[in-house]
Amino acid sequence: MVERSSTHSFVRSPLVWIVSVVLVALAVWWFMPSAPTPAKKGPPAGFVPSVPVKVDVARVQDLDIFLRGLGTVTAFNTVMVRSRVQGELIEVLFKEGEQVKDNQLLARIDPRSFEVALEQALGQQQQNESQYQNAKRDLQRYQTLRKQDSIAPQMLDTQLALVSKFEGQLKSDQAAVNSARLQLDYTRITAPIAGRLGLRRVDAGNLINANDPLGLVVITQTQPITVLFTLAENDLPAVRGPLLAGQTLTVQAYDRSDQVQLAQGELMTIDNQIDVTTGTVKLKARFSNEADALFPNQFVNVRMRVNTVKDALTIPSGALQQGNQGAFVYVILPDDTVAVRPVKTGARSGDRVAILEGVQVGERVVLEGTDRLRAGAKARVIGGSEAAGGRAPGAGGRAPAGAPAAQPAGQPGTPAAPPRP
Numbered sequence: 256m257v258e259r260s261s262t263h264s265f266v267r268s269p270l271v272w273i274v275s276v277v278l279v280a281l282a283v284w285w286f287m288p289s290a291p292t293p294a295k296k297g298p299p300a301g302f303v304p305s306v307p308v309k310v311d312v313a314r315v316q317d318l319d320i321f322l323r324g325l326g327t328v329t330a331f332n333t334v335m336v337r338s339r340v341q342g343e344l345i346e347v348l349f350k351e352g353e354q355v356k357d358n359q360l361l362a363r364i365d366p367r368s369f370e371v372a373l374e375q376a377l378g379q380q381q382q383n384e385s386q387y388q389n390a391k392r393d394l395q396r397y398q399t400l401r402k403q404d405s406i407a408p409q410m411l412d413t414q415l416a417l418v419s420k421f422e423g424q425l426k427s428d429q430a431a432v433n434s435a436r437l438q439l440d441y442t443r444i445t446a447p448i449a450g451r452l453g454l455r456r457v458d459a460g461n462l463i464n465a466n467d468p469l470g471l472v473v474i475t476q477t478q479p480i481t482v483l484f485t486l487a488e489n490d491l492p493a494v495r496g497p498l499l500a501g502q503t504l505t506v507q508a509y510d511r512s513d514q515v516q517l518a519q520g521e522l523m524t525i526d527n528q529i530d531v532t533t534g535t536v537k538l539k540a541r542f543s544n545e546a547d548a549l550f551p552n553q554f555v556n557v558r559m560r561v562n563t564v565k566d567a568l569t570i571p572s573g574a575l576q577q578g579n580q581g582a583f584v585y586v587i588l589p590d591d592t593v594a595v596r597p598v599k600t601g602a603r604s605g606d607r608v609a610i611l612e613g614v615q616v617g618e619r620v621v622l623e624g625t626d627r628l629r630a631g632a633k634a635r636v637i638g639g640s641e642a643a644g645g646r647a648p649g650a651g652g653r654a655p656a657g658a659p660a661a662q663p664a665g666q667p668g669t670p671a672a673p674p675r676p
Contacts, residue, residue, distance in 0.1 A: 326484025380428035
């Protein structure tokens with residue numbers, strides 16, 4: 256009776272039911288077929304992505320060689336207009352900033368005191384002239400009496416001396432008259448040169464002095480105008496050679512940003528010595544400046560053409576790379592693979608550089624996207640640069656004499672990629 260009660264209590268225990276349910280669930284999960292694993296997305300084995308790059312084409316062109324320097328515009332002539340006499344400034348006849356001609360009237364000083372001085376000098380001259388004429392008539396009489404032996408020789412000599420005295424006096428009187436007329440003429444202040452006027456420094460009604468340091472106005476001659484600039488002493492032979500041969504060197508003046516050309520002129524002269532403190536030499540160029548694009552004391556960037564290389568094979572300077580073994584470029588072959596080419600460079604001009612060895616005409620060189628390039632890598636040209644000169648070597652111009660043939664990547668003789676700097 257006791258054993259039956261124990262068995263019935265065990266069957267009704269909640270723990271037994273919970274354990275039974277867990278075991279059944281585990282059995283169902285174990286024997287249930289597993290769902291297929293979704294395939295992973297990605298490139299197939301062995302796929303190498305292409306590197307996007309921008310390219311330009313090596314081409315033959317005439318390469319102008321320029322020397323660059325920093326310059327300052329200087330007026331061809333500069334004159335401080337001053338009064339030569341003292342007096343009251345009664346009239347100013349110019350406008351500030353206007354262009355004036357040579358000998359144009361600029362201002363007038365009160366002339367009355369100078370007119371009085373001229374009349375006084377003329378009166379003194381007339382008085383001495385009458386005395387001179389009287390002395391000459393007396394001399395004629397004395398000469399006649401001396402021939403008749405009626406007077407002593409001393410009287411004739413005295414009269415001769417008196418006539419000579421009056422002759423000298425007349426010359427002094429004429430000089431005084433000329434001086435008075437010159438002083439009167441100085442009351443008219445005229446422009447000594449043609450040029451542009453500055454700001455007026457004295458107003459009408461003021462009393463001005465002769466050779467006043469302040470002056471009346473400044474005239475600067477800006478047509479033509481000059482630019483004073485400097486070059487390194489190493490560039491001096493490239494300038495003196497053509498100059499001594501009688502060639503005219505073209506000089507271009509650009510603005511402070513070195514983007515806009517302001518004027519074009521020619522080299523005038525070179526200074527006679529090198530500045531030992533800076534190692535530079537001064538040069539002066541002349542510009543017609545018909546459009547008034549250059550202004551005195553303006554800062555400009557100067558470019559001077561000293562030579563022209565005919566039929567040079569050129570590439571953009573941005574395509575040139577530097578490594579431990581020297582200069583090299585990345586070349587895109589016709590099958591869009593990358594080849595590394597050591598190159599020998601020549602002259603440079605602006606954004607183009609001459610290539611003496613290593614690249615052929617029409618080959619595509621990489622401008623942008625070089626960071627991920629290696630020899631034999633695949634490249635994808637973007638930006639439409641191929642249309643500039645074609646893909647095949649030889650397109651876009653003739654190959655210069657002595658240019659080496661291009662070698663496909665991976666063939667014997669193809670140099671290994673230089674390490675990146």
